[in-house]
Amino acid sequence: MNYSEKVMDHFTNPRNVGEIPDADGVGEVGNAKCGDIMKMYLKIDGNTITDVKFKTFGCGAAIATSSMATEMIKGKTIEEALQLTNKAVMEALDGLPPVKVHCSVLAEEAVKAALTDYYTRQGVDAKLIVGEIPDCSECHAHD
């Protein structure tokens, strides 16, 4: 299965690339050994995600899912962002090849990691709100 036109569009013209120097929450998931790292920056005002930027090291799908995930949470409330699933990101991109599904999982986790950081900075136990984010080393792909 090849990439959809939407994936290619988000890969070629990724939205919200960059960093936010005074971000309220920053999350990084994945690792270089596996070939993908996603880093997401959030600016949060009250309960609203007012700005979001990302940086990604990875394949076409990794870049496209990061880009799509940022679009899907920008301007949304934290509650809405927490409900973002990898499936929704995939659907918004008109699907992904089966071997690339893990990229959409990373995109979901990047959002959650950034929100975890946001809550931690507020002195709130993020686990209760965001839940656990599986560690990359827990992925048994390299066993």
Added chain:
Amino acid sequence: MEKRLIYADHAATTAVSDEVLKEMLPYFQENFGNPSSIYAKGRENERAIMNARQRIAKCLNADPKEIFFTAGGSESDNWAIKGTADRLAQKGKKHIITSVFEHHAVLHTCEFLEKHGFEVTYLPVSPEGIVSPDDVEKAIREDTALVTIMFANNEIGTIQPIAEIGEICRKHHVLFHTDAVQAIGNVPVDVQKQNIDMLSLSGHKFHAPKGVGVLYVKKGIILPNLIHGGGQESGKRAGTENVPGIIGLAKALELATANIPEKIQKLTPLRDKLIDGILTIEQTRLNGSRTQRLCGNVNISIVGIEGESLLLMLDNYGIQASSGSACTSGSLDPSHVLLSLGLVHEVAHGSLRLSFGEELTEEDVNYILAVLPEIVSRLRAMSPMWEKLKKENIKLV
């Protein structure tokens, strides 16, 4: 800058050339007969195959009786290795020597045999991507049935000391097979001078069609029949011959082997200009020996970016290439060839293979050198890995 279209993936496959196609065309319609039929149309095709076999044998300095047609390189590799293993196991020889960076057609065949009671020694390669003949000699045992080492590596293009390894095998009375799929048309191949007992080649790598290959088997070596049925290929591989493919392969091999020194002379300086140009980008490395290398192969690791996204960007600029990254291999690990050189995963993920044919021009090289640094900067600018490396001043290569 005007966009150019550059096919830089000759190691993957090549187009059927006009001359080859012209020679094949009559065998699709006018001369469609079955070579096994008794009437003139059939006999004509039998003669055409005989003639192709002679022409192919001549290109390899072999005897026509030593040429067997197959469906391609993987089939030839499977037949040579499993066939030899089967025969020699009966004499108690159940050990095979190969290298860690062979093509999967060899590696997975050896792994299959391990499950069936064979022992396989996977020789390491040098950081330059060369198998040491000394290592081969040291690994040979009383019960060694076969040594199988590729002629040239498909990813990094390194040329192996085949004649020397062949000589060592002769000395120890061990059979020697080589997968020469990438070497044909790029390096002179002479089965007698290079002490080769069995050799695999595949048509589509040198402008013949896909689905046709050859296994050369030296006289006196008897492999078990691969496909049981009719009497084609001396009864060893039954099935009506792929007549157009065989005719095409013969023509393509003649063309590919006719002007190897000229090709090397033309491509080497272009290849080296490209390598030198790419290496001016910070944190890049050439994978594999620069000198013991196919004239059309460039394999570079670019730290901080991932191979697949690089390929997609290059494609947007009209450059078609390949990578040893995990993403393009369809698995989670990067290329076993790059890892065998001692590269860490992070560096192997950012690899780029450009493989060229004779049509490569100086303008193509200049275009790639103009486009690539731009793409690398763009991908590095969005790479958190690159950001981290720069911040902490870490150099991976």
